[in-house]
Each structure stands twice: as C-alpha cells, then as structure tokens.
Amino acid sequence: MAQHTPLYATHVAAGARMVDFAGWDMPVNYGSQIEEHHAVRRDAGMFDVSHMLALDLAGADAKAFLRGLIANDVAKLVEPGKALYSCMLNPDGGVIDDLIVYFLSDTSYRIVVNAGTADKDVAWIQQRLASTGTQATLTVRRDLAMIAVQGPNARTKTWAAIPGSEAASNTLKPFQAAAFGDFFIARTGYTGEDGFELTLPSEQAAATWNTLAAAGVAPCGLGARDTLRLEAGMALYGNDMDESVSPLDAGLAWTVDLKDPNRDFVGKAALVANGARRQVLGLVLEDKGVLRSHQKVFTAQGEGETTSGTFSPTLEKSIAMARLPLGVAPGDSVEVDIRGKRLKARVVKASFVRNGKGLI
C-alpha cells in the first residue's frame, strides 16, 4: 500500500492526478503540467516534497563522521544554516544517494535524502555509525513535512503568507537556511529558480499549503518538478546516476572534494583509481520528436546514452542530459536513436534554463 504525505488529502481535494512515486502516492499534476512549469519560471509554485526524508545527526563526532561518509566535505561549512550538496558513495565509488546537508553546528547537522532511497540510506548510515564507533545519534524525522516554494516571486509570496517569516529569512543567501519557530526555512530548491524549501511539523502542513495557495502560490505536481529540474541540469537519482555510476561519470565531479589529502571517505579510493570515464552533457533535439531517458546516442567518439529527456516547456524544444564519451564537446552534432530512427541533436552544456532565462 502506497504511503501518504501529510498533504495527501489536500491534493486529492484539489483534484490532483495522483501517481505512485517511489512507494508514495503523489500528485503528478493538478491539471496542466506545462502551466505549473510556467508558474514556477514566471511567478511562484509549490511542491509537496514530504516524501523526502529529513535526518538529524547530533553528537561530538558528527562532523568527523560526515567527512568520512560523503564525497563533499562538510568542513567547508562554517556559517550556521549553510547547506552542502553531496553524493554518498559505496566503496566502489557508486552513488548510494545524493543529499543535502545543513550545518547547524559542529555537533549538529540535518541531512535530507531522497524518498526512494531513504530506508537504504538510514540502514547504511546506522551501519557506518556502529562500525566506526561514532559518538553521534541519527534521528529519523518522519514527523516533518516539506514544501518547496519556487519561482521569482516565491520568497515574497512566502513572506506574505507566513507572518514573521520575512525577518527570519530575508538575509539568507542561496544554499543557506534558518530556523523560524517550528519551521526550518532553506533558500534551496530543485528548479533553477530562487525560492525556499520549508520544513515544518506535519500537522501544520495543510494549513501552510492553503495559506500559500491563497497568497498566489500555484500548487505544482512532480511532473513539473521533473521538467524544471531537467531544464536546470540537475541530476535525478535513479535516472542520471545510481549505485553503478561514479559521480565523476555523472556530471557531479564538482560535488567531490579531494582537496584535503588527509580526509578519507567511502568510495574515495575507487574514484581516484578510476578517474572520469564518461561525461554528462546536454542535448537539444534538432529533428522533430521527444528525447527520453535511456536512448542511445551516436557520437564521433563512440556511443553514449541519454539519462533524462523531456520536452522543455520553457524552450519549446526537446532536451536531454546524456552520459557521453570523453572528447565530445558542446557544439558537436550527434544522433539519437528514437524508436529505431536516428534523429539529429546538438550537444550543449547540461544546463538549459536558469532564473527564467534560456541558456542555449
């Protein structure tokens, strides 16, 4: 039986089309995915992301433990509330999950992980805590809901909807968060637009959602969330990387921190030994059709594969992220196998739209 977020009844009452996502019954759209997509690019939209899981790690060894657990280095976090995006790797260098860590203090961190990997992540982290003899406690926060409010007007509409939130969050820089009463307000997101991700007690989720809607924030489903993140060139776990793929081959080398030679982390030896064997670039389809995930790509340097593809509502073209041989470069012309036909595509950087503007 599918799990329900605290906003399930709100979605159903609003007429959302519900689908299974990683074992959760989630809204895919409330009518038109494209209209919801445009609401986020042009104004403000919100997503129920309560299926993702918040974990609190607290204890004297929390910092040292995280430095060994994930590929990015939490030691660079010094400002309270500062966030870090990272992959958590297995010993072979494959990606167990991608996650965000918020620095609260050297002995206290909040970690947000994907829904589909949450159980596996918790088991892995608990096992690492035990095997390393770490003085820290992991608390699973299924008591919390998460609402992402995204778009150029997302912050001002959030401030209008939630009294007192402006003073608590108007000095936040991108990728920084602050506590506000029972709320945790982070200036983060997964759309390529400005905005907040609000973490709050589950019992306040429906009232907060309705207040945001009344302030003009459009309810958006996971369909729009996917087209928005793909336009922004942001990786989706399970599509763009998984346990068989190294972050160096998934376009995520920027999240792997090898600067401190004295820091070891799970998977480091494998990454250093293997190096980058593939690269991630964007594709724009020049023929008519729609790129999808796992289509074969033919380049002058050999074959590659799309990892995520869709029709871009902002660009009104079909786009994809693709894992390609080293040596392929933006500007190259390639072919993609779409249902047995080879269609022409142009290689670009894997970032198509940011802050409402097309980049290609």
Next chain:
Amino acid sequence: MTTPTDLRYTASHEWVRTESDGSLTVGVTDHAQEALGDVVFLELPEAGRVVAAGEAIAVIESVKAASDIYAPVAGEIIASNEAAVDAPESVNADAYAAWLFKIKPADGADTGALLDAAGYEAAIG
C-alpha cells in the same frame, strides 16, 4: 468526462467515426488525453500507407511519455491532420475534435470488434 455516443471506440483508447463515404476518422479519447497529460508531439502516418488492423501507426507524446496509436481496422490511410501536428495541445483541448488520421477500410475489414460508448466506459472502469 463525456464519451460521445455517436462514435465507436477501441480498448486501446482510439475513437472512430464512420463517415458517409464509408471512411473512418480516428483520434484518441478524452480519457487517453487526460492520462497522457500535456501533448507536445504527434507523428502521424502518411496518406497512401496500407496498414493492418492493430498495427502501431502513429505516436503521441506528452511531456510525460510516448504512446503508440493503433489502426482500428485494416485499410489505407487517406489523410492525416497536419493542423493537429502543428498544435498538439489541441488534443488536450478537445480530443474528439482533434482527429488524427482518416482510413479507408480494406474490403471486408472487420469493424465489429469496435466498442460503443457504454462498452468503452465499462472498459476504462
């Protein structure tokens, strides 16, 4: 959702209208467009193509996914709707107005397996 009673249907979500000259006009049902979501691309068969009953002859792609469209009977394609190709969203706006192709049934082509509106509604539950 309404299912027009003057049309016939396939279990694979095509609607079929019999014209006065005996040709069949084919589109996808309202149920299909709603399940697909925003339609962004149509690939339709060319006039003159001879098709078999149940053959995948067209593709409809939404933002979400690609789906095949099947020939309801054997016959020859006599027209496809270029206006729908240029404005795929017209399928979402009115699935029963946005026809996709017209087919001239082969001699003896069997249309008996097509569903009536009540039969289609029962099929989609």
